[in-house]
Amino acid sequence: MGQTQLNEIIENVVLAESINRYRVAAPKIAARRKAGQFVIVRIDEYGERIPLTIADADPERGTITLVVQAVGKSTAQMATLRPGDRLLDVVGPLGAPTHIERVGTVAVVAGGIGIAPAHPIAQAFRAAGNTVIAILGARSKDLMIMEDEMRQAADEVLVCTDDGSYGCPGLVTHVLADLIATRGKPDHVFAVGPVPMMKYVSLLTREHGIPTMVSLNPIMMDGTGMCGGCRVTIGGHTKFACVEGPDFDGHLVDFDELIQRQAFYKEQERAAFERYQERCRSREQLAQANPSS
Secondary structure, eight states: OOOOOTTBEEEEEEEETTEEEEEEEOHHHHHHOOTTOEEEEESSTTOOOEEEEEEEEETTTTEEEEEEEOOSHHHHHHHTOOTTOBOSEEEEEESOOOOOOOOSEEEEEEEGGGHHHHHHHHHHHHHTTOEEEEEEEESSGGGOOOHHHHHHHSSEEEEEETTSSSSEESOHHHHHHHHHHHHOOOSEEEEESSHHHHHHHHHHHHHHTOOEEEEOGGGOOSSSSSSOTTEEEETTEEEEHHHHOSEEETTTBOHHHHHHHHTTTHHHHHHHHHHHHHHHHHHHHHHHHOTTO
């Protein structure tokens, strides 16, 4: 077996429908990354820049773990890569690390693919001496990811699903509200997941006066702030999630503006994905017509 190459994919495992876990050879990044930071990935010379939060790292083996949901052309293309394939670029660690300190009890609230970036954050808060309660949400049991890893990272894990197929029926906000009502307020809340989820978590914690940070990684694009795609209004001021975040005070984020901006390029993203799917179908048809080639 040959020596592992830089940016080589060591592992590509399907965690759930359209969600894959990649272990990538990136020793310098693995040695330096901190909770909350991300990398920029380019699959090939024609590929766009994809910002991906580092879900885990193993400095001894020199690998980082990325969890990616195939929602568009580039992430769907990435899902086709196999162990031994190489990514053209893996740049990082980027972004400001999550601010970690000992505050008491921390509720880490994560939804869907947001469970992956929540993992190192839960680890870091617990390592700092906090009691960490992780609240994990997914649409259904089949889409719940990294539960075992989160049980190792946190002191307690509460699970819910939208359809009630696993854990408590309902949303993460319902679980958090019940936690506050029955066991008292946590000292700090960290939320990461879909933007609407983070909005309603922040609205709930504002009512109870609980300090809350959210990770705005869903809006990042080029990873440097140069394209301006990650602009977000925080307390009336413009910030750039790629360089000044991705973590911000959830009570200061203009979520309504953010949700509107997320929809700006939906049509272009859809068109690019459909073109990619058509090329894939054409290649499959050609291969079937010429099996010996």
